[in-house]
Amino acid sequence: MKASETVPGPRAEDQLPHSTQAAAKIVIVGGFGVGKTTMVGSVSEIKPLTTEETMTQAGIGVDDDFGSATKTATTVAMDFGRIRISDEVVLYLFGTPGQERFWFLWNGLFEGALGAVVLVDTRRLEVSFEVMGRLEERGVPFVVAVNTFPDGPRYAVEDLRQALDLTPEIPIIECDARRRASSRDVLVTLMRFLHALMANGNLT
Structure with a gap:
């Protein structure tokens, strides 16, 4: 680095306000192509960090290829x-x-998480079971967010609850x-759910 060069400081929009008193780690989970990267990108106030890589022929027969005709990249870390x-x-x-071969990274991402959003695609409800099972094993509370794809079937909330085998207290939100506003509503729903769990002594 030349003597005249300086290291740029943090951007104003990246700095936390002085009023900030608490921070929480939240994980957005779900199967391949359900919209996790889209949700993080739409709701983040800072430029999101992504680790997407181009999908290649090497993934054929290994990865979930649902929607691969339009999806050309996949998250490989977080x-x-x-x-x-x-x-x-x-x-x-x-x-x-979301790709199964990268699920070994989930344990590290779940570490220290206060709660989670399970993003669901109604065209492939079955890919959500492994996700929710892992969260339950680690004791991470979660809400279910149904991402409304244009060609996805619509179901009543109670029908979804039964199909996903969810207990009555777990919120489900479309x-x-x-x-951004829709994704933010999901996060607000999660925080209200966590607050209720704390109030009832079910979350420490």
Whole structure:
């Protein structure tokens, strides 16, 4: 580096406000192509970090190829973003990779997470079972967000609850992961759920 060069400081939009009093780690999980990267990108107040790589012929027969006609890249490590839910509370968002061969990374991403959003595609409900099972094993509370794809079937909430074998207290909310307000509503729902668990002594 030349003597006249300086290292740029953090951008103003990346700095936390002085009113921030608490921060929480939230994971966005789900199968391949359900919209995790899209959700993190749409709702993050900072430029999101993504680890997407181009899908190649090497993945044929190994990876889930649902939607591969339009999807050309996949997350191989994580997505990262940040959003303020209020002047005092900031959420750090970690999107998990959906391809099964990258699931070994999930344990590290779940570490220290206060809660999770399970993003669901109604065209492939079955890919959600492994995700929810792992969260339950680690004791990470979660809400279910149904990403409304244009060609995806629509179901009543109670029908989805039964199909996913969810207990009555777990919130289910429809969303459009492309829209910031919709993704933010999902996170607010999660925080309210976590607050209720704390109030009832079910979360420490």
